[in-house]
Amino acid sequence: MYFLDELKMKTSENLLFESILKSLLKMREFMVVCLIVIHCLNCQAQNNDTEEKNMFQASMIKPDRIAKLSDEHYFFDFGKDAFGTLIIEIKSPQTDTLIVHLGEKLAEDGTIDRKPGGTIRYQKVMVTDIPVNEKFVLSLQRDRRNTKSQAIALPDSFGVIMPFRYCEIEKLNVPISDVAIRQKRYNYRFNDSASSFVSSDTILNQVWDLCKYTIKATSFAGIYVDGDRERIPYEADAYINQLSHYCVDHEYGMAKETIKHFVDYPTWPTEWLLHTILMVYQDYYYTGDTSLISCHYEQLKEKTLYQLADKDGLISSYSDKVTGEFMHKIGFTDTTQRLIDIVDWPPAQKDSGWELANEAGERDGHEMLPVNTVVNCFFYENMCIMAELAGVLNKEDDAKFFSRMAEKSKYSINEKLFNKEKGIYIDGIGSTHGSIHSNMLPLAFGLVPEKYKHSVVAFVKTRKMACSVYGAQYLLEGLYRAGEASYALDLMTSTSDRSWWNMIRVGSTMAMEAWDMKYKSNSDWNHAWGTAPGNIVTRYMWGITPAEPGFEKVQVSPQMSNLSFSTIKVPTIKGPINAEFKQKNGRTKLFILELPQGMEGEFSLIAKGEKSKVMVNKIAVRSKDGQIPLKPGFNRISIKEKKK
Structure with missing residues (x-):
């Protein structure tokens, strides 16, 4: 090719030679393009091989x-x-x-x-x-x-x-x-040493280990799937999988790929679709990355189902607005499909092919009505999140719209879906029945007015674990948000047949799809949607969550109940958080928190109204609004409750 360039320079005055050379040069350009294409294909193949090797791990056991x-x-x-x-x-x-x-x-x-x-x-x-x-x-x-x-x-x-x-x-x-x-x-790449947890409760330790291993083992597809029966991603499964994954490894690519999948391939349950924005929100807070929000903002808006909202800010999948055009907008290529409310796991349905042993499913007798409390709780949460994400992108009009929609939805849920005489939420407009689901979700999403929290919590506690392993995520979240840490811990360490311990007892080493085979006869033994304790221990019992996107700031709000000690290692995008807890005589608590460089935080003190002496690195401090500032590095917090 260098020879052709030289020849062109020396013979440019000869028209015949110039014509021949132009033809040769065109051939050269064509050859160059071919070589570039071949090189790129080879590079792509090498990159794909490298990517596959880097993404997946194979172990000989x-x-x-x-x-x-x-x-x-x-x-x-x-x-x-x-x-x-x-x-x-x-x-x-x-x-x-x-x-x-x-x-x-x-x-x-x-x-x-x-x-x-x-x-x-x-x-x-x-x-x-x-x-x-x-x-x-x-x-x-x-x-x-x-x-x-x-x-x-x-x-x-x-x-x-x-x-x-x-x-x-x-x-x-x-x-x-x-x-x-x-x-x-x-399995997908996994760092076993990125996280750890030990406590004074041996059952809780085994349950957490079960959940951590489940996240690793079920990552074999490189995207969050529902288990081995179908190997299909479902939004609700994936959301719990994502939360638990973030709590056991500093790996965020798998969640991103799963979210991208849901943009183009949503699934049919109404509540499942409403988990999409929840996944995006967690990705934003754990990584600080706004790319998913900015790239898919319009699609995400549609997947909140805001266009179904009536004048009261409530939605229904039975609405006349659910047309083929609407289904196309929310991502369905088959526009003959329609959304179906699922409310946890439903009873046997012959037309769907589900073969469930328990006729009641996991709905706790929930009445299925067009305007559904469970669906609208998820809708409210979607509106809150969408208002914040619109603000991130400086879409002020959208932020105001979604904020107003959230307020309207919250007001209507508490006015139209709450029975003030019973002090509990009913299952839907026209219902007289209240299921555990219709009450645990308002607790989990902060919908319950302060004056009714006691009655709602009291009702939820009467139902025990009357939900599936998926519903348990929101049951535990609601209990911790209501300050019911001891009862939540009791559920996580229960030895009944509706417990994580039962999964271990029957011989599974991964979280099961259901509490026991008798509750769902077609279930499998490898379902990551059963890993709620894997993230609840970190995010609620220890209370370690990102207070600002990308863990620029961490919030630590522990609710350790009757545990006498615990240690935890929490992976973050900035590095691991190492923490230790000891409790003596129920009155003196010691927390040691080591934050990575570049991360500050706040530590929440004990419940309001309780007086205590607080020492931070052996210096007495007074908290502001119950919060103690945390600095990068070593933080030693001693709390001694004063005698009443």
């Missing part, structure tokens, strides 16, 4: 336990359920066909349950022609449902994977010492 069940029949326990496949290496010739069983659940006799029920996974594989001294990847059958077009596709390099903890091999006629078996686990 040895069995925790190996047992001989009978001649040529062995059992392997890998300690935890994980999404992956099996790697086999045999040092001497195997003369018979191997029968390999993989599963998540054990039967009563201690072997893998061949009929585990629901969507608990089991697979049997026949293996022939096993090479000697060579790693062999078990060929698994793909599941038809979770590999449909709506499901999230996995990287080709994964092959077919499934969740399993246990393996059995039959007809193994070589010495077990000649066999190496590994569980090859796949």
